[in-house]
Amino acid sequence: MKHCRFSFLSRPSFQIIIGSAICLLAAVGCGSSDSGSAPGAPTAKTDTVKAGQKPTVALVMKSLANEFFQTMQKGAEKHNSEHSSDYTLISNGIKDEQDVAKQQELVQQMAGQAVGAIVIAPADSKALIPVCEKAMKAGIAVVNIDNKFDRDVLTSRHLAIPFVGPDNRKGAKLAGDYLAKKLKAGDEVAIVEGAPNAFNGIQRKLGFEDAIKAANLKLVDSQTGRWETAEANKVFAAMLTSHPNLKAVLCANDNMALGALAALKAAGKKGAVIVVGFDNITAVRDLVKSGDILCTVDQHADQLATFGIQYALDIVSKKASPVDKETPVDLITQADVK
Amino acid sequence: MKPKIPPAVLEYTGLLVALALLIAFFASKAPHFLSIATVRTIASSVPDAVFLAVGMTYVLIIGGIDLSVGSVVGLSGAVLGVCLGVWKLPVPVAILVTLGVGASIGFINGSISVRWRLPSFIVTLGMLEMARGGAFLATGSQTMYVGGPIERIADASIFGISLPFVCCILAVVVGQFVLVRTVFGRYATGVGRNEKAIRYSGINPLPTKIAVFTICGVLASIAAVMNVSRLASADPNGGTGFELQAIAAVVIGGTSLMGGRGTVIGSFFGVIIIAVLENGLAQIGAQDPVKRLATGAVIILAVVLDRYRHRSASI
Numbered sequence: 001m002k003h004c005r006f007s008f009l010s011r012p013s014f015q016i017i018i019g020s021a022i023c024l025l026a027a028v029g030c031g032s033s034d035s036g037s038a039p040g041a042p043t044a045k046t047d048t049v050k051a052g053q054k055p056t057v058a059l060v061m062k063s064l065a066n067e068f069f070q071t072m073q074k075g076a077e078k079h080n081s082e083h084s085s086d087y088t089l090i091s092n093g094i095k096d097e098q099d100v101a102k103q104q105e106l107v108q109q110m111a112g113q114a115v116g117a118i119v120i121a122p123a124d125s126k127a128l129i130p131v132c133e134k135a136m137k138a139g140i141a142v143v144n145i146d147n148k149f150d151r152d153v154l155t156s157r158h159l160a161i162p163f164v165g166p167d168n169r170k171g172a173k174l175a176g177d178y179l180a181k182k183l184k185a186g187d188e189v190a191i192v193e194g195a196p197n198a199f200n201g202i203q204r205k206l207g208f209e210d211a212i213k214a215a216n217l218k219l220v221d222s223q224t225g226r227w228e229t230a231e232a233n234k235v236f237a238a239m240l241t242s243h244p245n246l247k248a249v250l251c252a253n254d255n256m257a258l259g260a261l262a263a264l265k266a267a268g269k270k271g272a273v274i275v276v277g278f279d280n281i282t283a284v285r286d287l288v289k290s291g292d293i294l295c296t297v298d299q300h301a302d303q304l305a306t307f308g309i310q311y312a313l314d315i316v317s318k319k320a321s322p323v324d325k326e327t328p329v330d331l332i333t334q335a336d337v338k
Numbered sequence: 339m340k341p342k343i344p345p346a347v348l349e350y351t352g353l354l355v356a357l358a359l360l361i362a363f364f365a366s367k368a369p370h371f372l373s374i375a376t377v378r379t380i381a382s383s384v385p386d387a388v389f390l391a392v393g394m395t396y397v398l399i400i401g402g403i404d405l406s407v408g409s410v411v412g413l414s415g416a417v418l419g420v421c422l423g424v425w426k427l428p429v430p431v432a433i434l435v436t437l438g439v440g441a442s443i444g445f446i447n448g449s450i451s452v453r454w455r456l457p458s459f460i461v462t463l464g465m466l467e468m469a470r471g472g473a474f475l476a477t478g479s480q481t482m483y484v485g486g487p488i489e490r491i492a493d494a495s496i497f498g499i500s501l502p503f504v505c506c507i508l509a510v511v512v513g514q515f516v517l518v519r520t521v522f523g524r525y526a527t528g529v530g531r532n533e534k535a536i537r538y539s540g541i542n543p544l545p546t547k548i549a550v551f552t553i554c555g556v557l558a559s560i561a562a563v564m565n566v567s568r569l570a571s572a573d574p575n576g577g578t579g580f581e582l583q584a585i586a587a588v589v590i591g592g593t594s595l596m597g598g599r600g601t602v603i604g605s606f607f608g609v610i611i612i613a614v615l616e617n618g619l620a621q622i623g624a625q626d627p628v629k630r631l632a633t634g635a636v637i638i639l640a641v642v643l644d645r646y647r648h649r650s651a652s653i
Contacts, residue, residue, distance in 0.1 A: 065470075065575055067480040096578075196626045224626045229481065229573045230565065234383055238620030241375040242368055255481055255573060262569045266382045266492070267375065283483035283571055 055116030055316050056088040057309050060106050062123050062147075064093035067281050068301045069121070072146075075302030079309060087313055090115065100124045104131045111135040117312035119305065121146035125199040126153050133159055141315040143322075145308040147199050162315075162322035164308045168203035169210070171297040171329035172250075175276050176211020178295050178331055179248055182274060185216035187247040190239050192225040192232050192260060194252040201227070204252040204278055220246065225256040232259030240267050248274035248294075254284045257293055280332050289337040298330045352643055353591065353607040360611065360636075364618030371621055378500075382492070382568065384613045385502035386411070386561035390584040391591070391605040392513040393554030398588055399517070400550050401530040401597025402458035406447060407558040407584060409469035411577030414439050414562035416476035419484050419572030429487045437559045443469060444555020448548035458551070466581070477574040484571055491567040502564045509557070513602035526550055530597030587612050590640040611640065 059076050061069045073091050080089040090110070094102045103123045108131055110118055118135055120142065122128040129149055132142045136159070144163045154161060183189070191208050194201025205222065212219050221239050225232030236249060236256075240263060251257040257277030264270045270292070277284055280298035287293040307327055315322060330336075364371045390407050397404045414436045421432035447465055451458040494501035517523035525546045528536045536543050561580075566572050591608030593600025615636055619629045 065474050065479050070479045221623050223620060223623065226626075228575060228578070229569050229571060230576060233569055234616055235620045237379040237383065238376075238617045241373060241379055241617075242370045242621040242623070244370065244375075255575075258481065258483070258571045258573075259569060262571075263379075265489075265570075266568065267379070281481060283481040286483060286485075 054086070054088055055313065056090060056113075057117045057119060057312055058110040058113075058115040059089060059091040059305055059309065060103065060110065060118060060120040061091065061093040061305075062103070062121050063096050063099075065096065068279055068299075069093055071301040072121070072305045076305035076309060078302075079306040087116070087309070089309070094123060100127045104128060107131040107135060111138055111140055114138070115140060116316045117141040117143065117309075119143045119145055119308040119312050122149060123147075124197070125150045129153050129157065129159070129161075132161060133157060136161070141312050143308045143312040143315070145304055150199075160322050162311065163324045164311050164327060165304060166299040166327050166329045168200045168299075168329075169207035171299060171331075172204040172207025172252075172278065173210045174207075174329065174331040175278065175295055175297050176208045176250060177214070178333065179250065179274060179276050180211055180215030180217060182294065183215070183217060183247055187217050188220045188243060188245050189217050189248045189250065190220055190236075190243065190246055191222040192236055192239075192249060192251045192256045193222060194224065194256075195226050196224050198227075201252050208250040208252075217248075225251070225259060227253055227255060229255045229259040229262075232256035233263050234259075236260040237263040237266065240264070240269065240273070246273050248276065250276045252278055254279045254281045254293075254296055257284060257296070258287075261287065261292060285337050288332060288334060291334055295331055295333045298332050300328060300330070303327065349592075349601065350604065350607060353604060353611065353640075356640060356643070357607065357611055357614065360614050360618065364614070364621065368618065368621040371618060376617060376621070380610070380613050380617055381503045382500055383617075384609055385500075385506040385564045386568075387580070387583060387587060387609045387613065388506035388606060389509055389557045389561040389564065390580055391587045391609050392509050392602055393557035394581075394584040394588045395513065395591070395593050395600050395602050395605045396517070396526055396550045397458070397554050398585075398593045398595060399530045399597060399600045400526050400547055401533070402451070402547070402551070403585070403595075404444075404447065404458065404462045404551065404554050405581050406443065406462040406465035406469055407554065407561075408577040408580035408582075409466045409473065410440055410443050410555055410558040411562045411565060411580055412473040412574060413443070413469040413476065414559040415566045415572045415576045416473040416482075416574055418488070418563060418566050419482040420476050422484055422486065422488055423482050423572075432488075433563055436563060437556055440555040440557070440559025440562070441552055442555070444552040444558075445548065447555065448551030451551075452544045452547050470578075473574045473576075477572060479574055481574065482572045484566055488563075488567045489570050491563065502568070505560075505564075509560075510602050510606045517602055522546065522549070527598060530599070532598070583612065586637045590637060590644070592644050608640075611636070 061072060063069060076089060076091055092106050100123045107118060111134060118140055125147055136142050142161050144161050145165050148163050148165065149161055189212060191205055193205050220243050223235050225235050236259060240246060249260050251260055254277040257275050260275050264273055275293045277293050277296040280296045284293050284296055288296060304327055311325060394404060417439050418432055418436040421427045421435050443465060447462050450456060451461040492502060496504050529543045529546055533543055565576060587608035588605045589595060590611055591604030593605060615633060619632060
């Protein structure tokens with residue numbers, strides 16, 4: 001077949017490149033889908049877990065580029081190694097947090113492999129519901145962690161997917177209340193929000209606002225930093241200029257708090273404006289200790305997946321009925337960092 | 339008789355008018371926009387984008403494109419973070435290692451696309467993924483707080499102007515000079531305009547192409563150093579989307595996506611226009627959808643205006 005329409009495809013060098021690239025990608029792909037033992041029989045449709053058979057739990061996370069989900073995965077792997085006789089773990093993440101389609105695909109793949117349970121941190125609180133519904137109809141237990149599915153959509157579809165996770169709004173309120181103690185009524189504050197389409201980002205903003213209202217602080221500006229350090233840096237630098245009397249900034253995650261802190265330094269206002277973060281990532285611990293960042297909030301990512309997996313196993317073995325479970329949220333201040 | 343205007347002034351008139359209009363608009367909307375604080379904020383935030391734009395200008399002029407620069411910023415920043423935070427290397431050594439990373443990636447980009455005559459679009463798209471993966475590996479997917487001596491780069495100032503800003507202006511001046519006044523610059527323009535003609539006149543275009551990608555990589559690493567020193571932290575997601583911002587700035591500045599035509603100074607104004615737009619929108623408290631709509635519209639508008647300018651110039 002030398003007369004290929006796409007003549008460049010028949011060039012041997014090109015074929016070799018493409019061929020080796022595909023092999024390489026396949027090898028990389030195999031390498032990354034860890035804890036590789038093959039999941040159960042793909043034909044099982046109704047009752048995926050037979051008596052005496054070890055169930056497979058699929059953990060579907062958001063971006064593994066995010067420290068929060070890295071910690072979550074490590075927590076899950078640790079739990080799995082301690083309970084390796086109870087279940088097999090397959091963990092997967094998507095490339096970036098906005099990649100909703102890829103996560104839908106992942107859920108379908110996991111359902112196709114007839115796993116016993118899917119524990120999912122959805123990238124979108126609505127768009128992932130239909131694929132999860134299909135998985136449930138195939139007899140797979142689904143547990144929702146981290147980012148809560150939209151209640152209205154669940155109700156309209158007559159679905160009950162249990163949620164195991166922290167109350168982001170409550171966490172943000174804790175941080176806001178702590179900040180309020182350092183300020184007086186009428187002081188100007190600003191919020192740097194997470195990505196505008198993220199449920200947890202919206203909840204954190206609401207929690208900050210709850211605290212601001214309760215303490216009669218004045219919210220003068222609230223804009224998104226899209227979860228990123230550099231973006232938050234730019235946005236907050238502009239906010240600082242337009243609101244010279246700003247007393248504090250509440251950031252929906254620690255990466256953005258780092259960006260805000262850098263903006264303060266550049267403007268020579270370090271110490272004059274208080275910075276509050278969220279997530280308790282390693283990078284901010286020293287800054288909380290030194291007082292550069294007033295406080296942050298720990299949602300215990302490592303335990304989050306563990307709770308979800310444990311709960312999924314309980315549901316599979318019919319020990320638990322699906323209801324929501326709240327996980328702890330802790331305020332981290334200078335006194336908590338040693 | 340038309341009054342004689344120096345061609346250099348004419349070249350940038352459109353950009354300066356656009357910039358003036360933007361500034362006037364925001365000055366009327368935001369009470370603190372016309373202030374030293376705004377100038378300082380913009381001056382401290384643009385250097386990384388300017389370095390990227392200088393490199394991207396050359397790449398576009400030779401008729402290529404480099405989609406990997408954002409990821410190279412991420413990877414270089416990660417390497418810098420590891421050098422300083424984990425290996426505790428002295429700052430100059432750490433910076434050299436970082437620049438080495440950028441140079442190698444640029445060299446690989448250029449060599450692969452030249453050796454197998456592949457479009458740089460696809461080679462650098464692959465590199466975009468690889469460099470980002472490398473950044474996650476190097477940092478263990480965690481944001482690293484760096485701080486310490488590296489912050490002094492962003493803090494330093496010469497005659498009251500921040501060191502990174504002085505450096506980026508220097509890069510623009512040198513970049514423009516090399517483009518217009520040196521053999522290398524002429525070759526680069528020639529390669530973009532008509533590679534065959536260059537070949538037939540007995541010049542091998544390959545070294546020029548590889549050199550341009552390598553320079554682009556080094557400049558991306560310099561941008562990363564500026565970024566890390568300003569933010570005092572190395573974020574594995576740092577630089578995401580910078581490639582598109584750089585391309586937008588360069589094209590706003592009048593460089594052709596088809597190659598063969600462009601100026602580094604124009605790219606600098608392109609960066610400033612985008613920075614003023616970002617800062618102004620944030621100061622008036624525009625919400626995210628509005629910001630995106632406005633930024634996109636300004637990019638298209640600027641390029642359309644540029645098209646008119648060049649049409650009238652060629653008649």
